[in-house]
Amino acid sequence: MTINSGADHGGFETLAIHAGQEPDPRTGAVVPPIYQVSTYKQDGVGGLRDGYEYSRSANPTRHALEECLAALEGGSRALAFASGLAAEDCLLRAVCAPGDHVVIPDDAYGGTFRLMARVFAEWGVSYRPVPISDVAAVRDALAERPARVLWAETPTNPLLSVADIGALADIAHQAGALLVVDNTFASPYLQQPLALGADAVVHSTTKYLGGHSDVVGGAVVVADQALGERLAFLQNATGAVAGPFDAWLTLRGVKTLAVRMDQHSRNAARVADMLTRHPAVLEVRYPGLPGHPGHEVAAKQMRDFGGMVSFRVRGGEEAAVAACGRTRLFTLGESLGGVESLVEHPARMTHASAAGSPLEVPDDLIRLSVGIETGEDLLEDLRQALAGL
Numbered sequence: 509m510t511i512n513s514g515a516d517h518g519g520f521e522t523l524a525i526h527a528g529q530e531p532d533p534r535t536g537a538v539v540p541p542i543y544q545v546s547t548y549k550q551d552g553v554g555g556l557r558d559g560y561e562y563s564r565s566a567n568p569t570r571h572a573l574e575e576c577l578a579a580l581e582g583g584s585r586a587l588a589f590a591s592g593l594a595a596e597d598c599l600l601r602a603v604c605a606p607g608d609h610v611v612i613p614d615d616a617y618g619g620t621f622r623l624m625a626r627v628f629a630e631w632g633v634s635y636r637p638v639p640i641s642d643v644a645a646v647r648d649a650l651a652e653r654p655a656r657v658l659w660a661e662t663p664t665n666p667l668l669s670v671a672d673i674g675a676l677a678d679i680a681h682q683a684g685a686l687l688v689v690d691n692t693f694a695s696p697y698l699q700q701p702l703a704l705g706a707d708a709v710v711h712s713t714t715k716y717l718g719g720h721s722d723v724v725g726g727a728v729v730v731a732d733q734a735l736g737e738r739l740a741f742l743q744n745a746t747g748a749v750a751g752p753f754d755a756w757l758t759l760r761g762v763k764t765l766a767v768r769m770d771q772h773s774r775n776a777a778r779v780a781d782m783l784t785r786h787p788a789v790l791e792v793r794y795p796g797l798p799g800h801p802g803h804e805v806a807a808k809q810m811r812d813f814g815g816m817v818s819f820r821v822r823g824g825e826e827a828a829v830a831a832c833g834r835t836r837l838f839t840l841g842e843s844l845g846g847v848e849s850l851v852e853h854p855a856r857m858t859h860a861s862a863a864g865s866p867l868e869v870p871d872d873l874i875r876l877s878v879g880i881e882t883g884e885d886l887l888e889d890l891r892q893a894l895a896g897l
């Protein structure tokens with residue numbers, strides 16, 4: 509396909525704005541149009557224009573997003589899906605068969621855990637939760653039982669633990685496993701797992717890549733072309749593609765990813781610093797804090813520390829729930845990565861599906877998706893929500 513080839517080199521910000529996004533060849537439109545179309549006229553049977561046949565197989569707007577994401581993650585191929593979980597599902601199907609084994613983080617996103625525990629396990633793919641910030645524990649797990657996939661998430665949702673991607677790539681490859689990194693929390697602006705040795709990157713593009721809480725989507729990016737082909741086959745065969753308008757919204761969000769991530773990181777650092785000194789707070793989890801156990805690794809592999817902050821309150825679950833209900837600027841809701849700040853209670857909300865499992869999260873934990881509003885306003889809102897707890 510030649511349409512929308514755009515810039516294929518340049519700095520991150522240049523690629524975010526131009527990769528896959530050449531001005532429209534017919535009209536000169538500077539933004540890829542929304543090709544809201546299911547099928548394409550053929551010039552005689554099999555005479556496809558630029559390879560476009562049917563929009564489940566390929567669509568120019570989705571293709572523009574896929575080209576851009578491949579450039580941003582430094583991969584050979586990206587595929588865009590209807591959600592992050594659809595992307596994860598397609599990747600696992602592409603690389604696993606019944607009888608295979610997968611090592612997952614013991615604090616992964618609850619939906620990823622549910623996909624492994626309630627869907628893939630039933631189809632004969634076993635899994636084991638392991639603390640993946642502990643390289644020795646991962647090495648032991650892989651030695652005990654060979655795995656097809658080592659699944660990493662870093663920083664993790666919602667506990668913000670950090671895994672050493674380069675070290676995990678080495679031990680995965682020595683053990684004959686593929687390393688998959690869920691890069692949703694960092695985004696490719698802050699962290700590029702393929703360059704550190706990972707074989708595949710997955711995203712919930714619903715989050716920072718989309719950036720405006722107005723679209724659900726997912727992506728897989730890979731380095732290896734054969735794996736890219738296999739994924740493209742499965743994406744078409746199973747069909748959970750991103751629609752044209754969703755792809756367009758995501759691509760529009762991606763253009764400003766760098767400036768948003770800088771402001772998310774600045775605001776989150778201020779929030780984390782304030783919380784560490786607040787009397788109602790028991791513990792703050794933010795990789796940018798020097799006391800965070802993964803701080804050194806995060807500083808080595810990330811450009812900055814991102815916009816997610818989790819903290820535990822001294823008053824236990826009831827105090828955590830009460831604080832979540834008292835914020836005025838932080839909106840109580842699931843999801844993350846949008847320009848507006850969100851607050852949530854993982855144990856009862858995003859990670860309720862992990863209750864009673866090794867992935868259960870503390871019930872006194874509050875998760876913040878720190879937005880790009882005025883930093884002082886965010887601090888003031890949290891102070892008033894925590895006052896008297």
Ligand code: P1T
Pocket residue numbers: 591592593594617619620661665690692693711712713714724725726842843844858
């Ligand atoms: O929601 P979806 O686009 O399907 O993406 C799933 C997903 C995958 N990986 C990570 C790290 C995620 O955080 C998510 C989605 N997370 C939330 C909805 C949440 O509020 O944590």
